[in-house]
Amino acid sequence: MAVGPGTLPEFFPVAGVKLGIASAGIKKPGRKDIVLFELAPESRVAGIFTRNQFCAAPVTLSRRHLAQKAPRYLLINTGNANAGTGERGMTDAIACCGALAERAGVSPEEVLPFSTGVIGEPLPVEKIVRALPEALANTDENRWAEAASGIMTTDTRPKGASRQLDLDGHTVTISGISKGAGMIRPNMATMLGFIATDARIEPGLLQALAVELGEKSFNRITIDGDTSTNDCCMLMASGQYGGPEIRPDSPTLAKLREALEQVYLELAHAIVRDGEGATKFVTIDVAGAAGQKEALDVAYTVAHSPLVKTALFASDPNWGRILAAVGRAGVPDLDLNALEIFLGDVCLVRNGGRADDYSEERGQAVMDREEITIAIDLKRGDVRETIWTCDFSHDYVTINAEYRT
Amino acid sequence: MAVGPGTLPEFFPVAGVKLGIASAGIKKPGRKDIVLFELAPESRVAGIFTRNQFCAAPVTLSRRHLAQKAPRYLLINTGNANAGTGERGMTDAIACCGALAERAGVSPEEVLPFSTGVIGEPLPVEKIVRALPEALANTDENRWAEAASGIMTTDTRPKGASRQLDLDGHTVTISGISKGAGMIRPNMATMLGFIATDARIEPGLLQALAVELGEKSFNRITIDGDTSTNDCCMLMASGQYGGPEIRPDSPTLAKLREALEQVYLELAHAIVRDGEGATKFVTIDVAGAAGQKEALDVAYTVAHSPLVKTALFASDPNWGRILAAVGRAGVPDLDLNALEIFLGDVCLVRNGGRADDYSEERGQAVMDREEITIAIDLKRGDVRETIWTCDFSHDYVTINAEYRT
Numbered sequence: 001m002a003v004g005p006g007t008l009p010e011f012f013p014v015a016g017v018k019l020g021i022a023s024a025g026i027k028k029p030g031r032k033d034i035v036l037f038e039l040a041p042e043s044r045v046a047g048i049f050t051r052n053q054f055c056a057a058p059v060t061l062s063r064r065h066l067a068q069k070a071p072r073y074l075l076i077n078t079g080n081a082n083a084g085t086g087e088r089g090m091t092d093a094i095a096c097c098g099a100l101a102e103r104a105g106v107s108p109e110e111v112l113p114f115s116t117g118v119i120g121e122p123l124p125v126e127k128i129v130r131a132l133p134e135a136l137a138n139t140d141e142n143r144w145a146e147a148a149s150g151i152m153t154t155d156t157r158p159k160g161a162s163r164q165l166d167l168d169g170h171t172v173t174i175s176g177i178s179k180g181a182g183m184i185r186p187n188m189a190t191m192l193g194f195i196a197t198d199a200r201i202e203p204g205l206l207q208a209l210a211v212e213l214g215e216k217s218f219n220r221i222t223i224d225g226d227t228s229t230n231d232c233c234m235l236m237a238s239g240q241y242g243g244p245e246i247r248p249d250s251p252t253l254a255k256l257r258e259a260l261e262q263v264y265l266e267l268a269h270a271i272v273r274d275g276e277g278a279t280k281f282v283t284i285d286v287a288g289a290a291g292q293k294e295a296l297d298v299a300y301t302v303a304h305s306p307l308v309k310t311a312l313f314a315s316d317p318n319w320g321r322i323l324a325a326v327g328r329a330g331v332p333d334l335d336l337n338a339l340e341i342f343l344g345d346v347c348l349v350r351n352g353g354r355a356d357d358y359s360e361e362r363g364q365a366v367m368d369r370e371e372i373t374i375a376i377d378l379k380r381g382d383v384r385e386t387i388w389t390c391d392f393s394h395d396y397v398t399i400n401a402e403y404r405t
Numbered sequence: 406m407a408v409g410p411g412t413l414p415e416f417f418p419v420a421g422v423k424l425g426i427a428s429a430g431i432k433k434p435g436r437k438d439i440v441l442f443e444l445a446p447e448s449r450v451a452g453i454f455t456r457n458q459f460c461a462a463p464v465t466l467s468r469r470h471l472a473q474k475a476p477r478y479l480l481i482n483t484g485n486a487n488a489g490t491g492e493r494g495m496t497d498a499i500a501c502c503g504a505l506a507e508r509a510g511v512s513p514e515e516v517l518p519f520s521t522g523v524i525g526e527p528l529p530v531e532k533i534v535r536a537l538p539e540a541l542a543n544t545d546e547n548r549w550a551e552a553a554s555g556i557m558t559t560d561t562r563p564k565g566a567s568r569q570l571d572l573d574g575h576t577v578t579i580s581g582i583s584k585g586a587g588m589i590r591p592n593m594a595t596m597l598g599f600i601a602t603d604a605r606i607e608p609g610l611l612q613a614l615a616v617e618l619g620e621k622s623f624n625r626i627t628i629d630g631d632t633s634t635n636d637c638c639m640l641m642a643s644g645q646y647g648g649p650e651i652r653p654d655s656p657t658l659a660k661l662r663e664a665l666e667q668v669y670l671e672l673a674h675a676i677v678r679d680g681e682g683a684t685k686f687v688t689i690d691v692a693g694a695a696g697q698k699e700a701l702d703v704a705y706t707v708a709h710s711p712l713v714k715t716a717l718f719a720s721d722p723n724w725g726r727i728l729a730a731v732g733r734a735g736v737p738d739l740d741l742n743a744l745e746i747f748l749g750d751v752c753l754v755r756n757g758g759r760a761d762d763y764s765e766e767r768g769q770a771v772m773d774r775e776e777i778t779i780a781i782d783l784k785r786g787d788v789r790e791t792i793w794t795c796d797f798s799h800d801y802v803t804i805n806a807e808y809r810t
Contacts, residue, residue, distance in 0.1 A: 053739045054732030082445035084728055086742070119725035120759050133534030184712055184729050209695045210487055224711040226726075227733040306629040306711070306797075307589055314806035321525035321631075323489055324589050328632040337491070352527050353491035393710075393806075397799050400712055401719035 003273040003281040003370055003390065006157040008130065011144035012164050014359035015038035016199040016238025019147045020139035024131035026079030026124055027117065034128065035150040036100075036135045037074035043238045044203050045071045045112070046210035050231035056189055057082050057089035059230060061097065065109045072110040073196065074234065075100050078153050078179075081189030082115040082123040083229040092123040104136060116179065117153050117229055118190055122153040145332040148177040152361075153188050155181050158276055161219065161266035165259045167252040170243035172199045172301040174259055178267035180398070182223045185275045189230030193218055193267050199256060200239035202247045210235040213261055215385075220387040221277040225304045225397075235260075272388045277395030280312050283373040283388055288339075291379035291394035294331045298376060299387045309392030312372065317363030319348035326376060334378065342375040408678040408686040408775055408795065410755065411562040411670055416549035417569050417578045421445035421643025422605040425544035425550045429536035431484030431529055432522065439533065440555040441505075442479035442599065448643045450476045450606050450646045453623075455636035461488035461594055462495040462683045463518040466502065470514045479599065480505050483558050485729070486594030486636040487520040487528040497528040504534040507620045509541060511541040521584065522558050524594055531694075537649055553582040556686035558593050560586050561679055564745030568665045572657040573647035577604045583638075583672035587628045587681040587805070594635030596622055598672055604661060605644035607652045615640040619665055622673035624670035625792040628680040629707045629801070640665075677793045682800030684777035685717050688778040693744075703781060706734035714797030716778055717777065724753035731781060739783065747780040748772065775804060 013050055020036035027033065037046070045066065049059050065071065075096060082089045097111040104111075115123065148158035162175040176195035184190050193214075201209070214233050239245075246253055273281050284303050289295035302308055305325040311318040327334070341349040344366035348358055366372060425441035432438065436502040444450070450471065454464050470476065470741040480501060487494045502516040509516075520528065553563035567580040581600035589595050600617075606614070619638045644650075650659055678686050689708050694700035707713055710730040727746055732739070749771035753763055771777060 035443070052729060052732040053736070053742045054728055084754075084758050085757055087656070089758075108779055119729070182712070184726065189729075226710055226712050226729065229729055229732060304709075305631055306801070307631050310802055310805035313802065316806070320489055321589065323459055324457060324524070324594075324631065324634055327457040327634060336459045349489075351491055353489050353494075392802065394799055394802050396711070397715055397718065397797065397802055400715035401721070401798075 003278050004155050006273070008145055008148060008158055009162045011160060011162045011175050014173050014175050014196045015141070015240040017196040017236060018141050018342035020135035021143060021146050021150050022131040022135035024077065024127040026077060026120050026127055032146065032150045033078045034131045034135050035076040035147045036139060037236065038139045039236060040238050040240060043070065043236060044201065044206050045234060045310055046207040047232060047234040048210055048214040050228060052227045052229045054084070054229050056115060056230045057085060057093045058115045059232060060089065061093045062112040062232065066110055068304035069107065069109040071112045072106045073100055073104060074112045074114065076114040076151055076192070077128055078151055078181060079117040080115060080121055080123050081117045081119050081230050082187045083245065085122060086401065088122060092125050095125050100132050103132055114192060114232055115369060116151065116189055116192055119229065119241050142176065145174050151177060151179045153179065155179050155337035159267060159274065161263040163259045163263055165255060167243055167255060168405055169209035170241050170258060172197060172241050174263050176263045176267050178271055180271040181274050183226040184228045189268050190228035191218065191231040191271065192391070193233035195200040195234070195260070195263055195267070196236040196238065197260070198238045200241060200243065200245045201237045205246065205248050206235060206237055209257065209260060213264040216261065217264035221268050221272045222257055222300065222303050222387065222389050233382040238400060239347040243352045269388060272390050274335060276392040276399045278390035279393055280391040281371045281388070282312060282390060285373060285375040285386045285388060286378065287375065288377040288379045288381060288384070289383040292383055292385060295383050295385035297331060298326055298329045298378065299385055301325050303387055304387040306392060312391035313393045315367040317343055317360065317367045319354060326401040338378070338379040339379045344373055408683050411678070413550055413563055413565045414555060414567045416567045416580050418546035419578050419580050419601045419643060420546070420645040421565040422450060422641060423544035423546050424548040425540035426548060426551050426555050427536040427540035429482065429532045431482060431532055434695070436556045437551065438483045439536045439540050440481040440552045441544060442641065443544045444477050444641060445643050445645060448475065448641060449606065449611050450635060450639060450641045451640040453615055455633060455660040457632045457634045459489070461486055461520060461635045462490060463487055463520045464637060466495065466498045467517040467637065467730065470517055474514040476502065476517045477511045478505055478509060479517045479519060481519040481556055481597070482533055483556055483708065484522040485520060485528050486522045486524050486527055486635050488594045489525040490527055493527060497530050498651040500530050501533050505537050508537055519637055521556065521594055521597055521598060524634065530682050531658050549580050549582065556582060556584045556597055557769050558584065560584050564672060564675035566668040568664045568668055570660060572648055572660060577602060577646050578756065579659060579668050581668045581672050583676055586679050587677040588631040589633045595633035596623065596636040596676065596725040598638035600639070600665070600668055600672070601641040601643065602665070603643045603646040605646060605648065605650045607644045607650055610651065610653050611640060611642055614662065614665060618669040621666065622669035626673050626677050627705065627708050627792065627794050628677065674793060677795050679796035681804045682796035682798040684798055685796040686776045686793070687717060687795060688791060690778060690780040690789070690791045691783065692789040693783040693785055694788040697788055697790060700788050700790035701758055702736060703731055703734045703783065704790055706730050707779060708792055708794040717796035718798045720772040721769060722748055722753070722765065722772045724759065727779060728754055743784040747781045747785070749778055
């Protein structure tokens, strides 16, 4: 089950970025479970990583390598997260990077490892190493769609986004893929995003964009509030678009940022739409906050409330549950009589209770839709934050309760 | 569905505390939906109230009255929470207190109102006022069991606890009732607890006990993390046990505190056992914390993780989910390699990964039980906190999704 259309876009190839695919047989024989990104020299990479303290070995190693050298390869395996694997996990991640580096003629620090799949099982290093020649042999700029499928674990569909834009007469291409369906899929370590462009972007700016855009997109979605040990989102820039380097003061930056943001949002939203058991795609928009923290506290408290989420599943405009969630979000001195809550364009709460012009029929009409916005105006300031989530269905329980049976 | 035996205890009557019951027909004709506590003069009352900012009108009024005078009556109605009802809600709560006060010959400030039931509907004041004579006419010290049923909303069973103990040759009695099944039942404003004793307790100490014991019991349970707008827990002391006033330095205090704590815990645990769709009663014990906040952050993050809760429902010893929840609890510099996680007496996690001596069979044997302890030792200090929760089942979704259909 998933919300809305799930067709992959037509991917534009990104000059300087090749993808290789192979089958290591990590979980199932024949399944494409290895994806390589091969980056042209001079490429630059930035990224953001999980805030879970128990991050997986490949996350720790990717951070370290990224701080040491400009990467030439990203090595992704699915089927095994190499998380909760103790010291051996780090040894295994180092071994995979070393094997790829040797065969590709680069140094091990130029390889970033990413793993997704089951937690707590040792990484099958030999299988991965045996598959590397196949992946290296078939790298090509036109394998984005295969790569989108190659990084899936229990996602119900591949996720991708692609854009071209003109920057002062030079065509810039942006393509990206993502995976993830719960913040931690049953026993799975989940969210990965890889976005590449041929734009030439000044390194500090690239890192700033990776943080800013990740914050606005992948860090604003939640399925169940569980943060995976393996989440990573990487932004790669090959620099081959033919135009000048884009810097913080470049007039072309605004347009590039907008296009990148669209790709980030599409990829992040695709994860929510494919949320475990999701039947609704829900936007939670908190306005009128006095600060960012309180805006996000309110938004996430509503998004994580099992009572709100089950009401969304039931298409039940149960405004009391939304109101009660706002009230327990920990915002000091919140004025119940001032705030307003809207479901789509229908006002649910005003003057401390159900809005006078609210009717069950009007609320129901909004709730019956597949895409729903809950808008909360705290009337305390001018800070606004938006996050995205999905509902909580019988299928969520089924997927997560019966995963190993 | 509920966990474990649910039989009410034999209630010991509490001298100086009478209970009256009546049927106001708030939701269903004939249903006993009004419960009165009538307290002898000189009784003392203390309590704790919801931290939800949008507390219901009766909560605000009870707080106010409690600060003004020693209460003589507690007036509880079920079927309507008088929450999210704006200014009218306060007028209605005042009207009910006034009507009872007039008929009983006390001042309105000597009445504390409590409401539980549907949020956002106006309180049917006339129906309640019409039922007061019946309740006043039948007050009796032996109606605890009826009162336990009278305060239920969608609870599947009444909840009570009762104890007698000897304090220096004087028999002290403690009896209590509670209600609640989700932290907010579908559209319901939920948790209420009423504990009475005939001990004579110094007022400051009574308030301190109400806070301390409430904190250790009702404030350490969670079904779904949703805090109701109406939660209250009141401790009443009639002072008629015949012994001396118990003060902070009384040698009898320790024994009394222990007995009160048992009653508080039984009543609080009864709410978890009757949690919406609950099939497991789960104790989460966090030891070795450097402070209380981090102990509770870890405990609640595990208790609220939908992935942990669905694994408990499935009796699946999925240690990766517990580990990942601990890792995202926001504790700074947590050392994955130091901590230990136990399921019952079986070690799941040690040295950063699955414990060497763990086996699926041993984990499964613990998970198959109806009562399960998850013990987490952070190895950072000597603070320990225990909380109680239940699992997350298909029935939880059914109950909360299909409540209004």
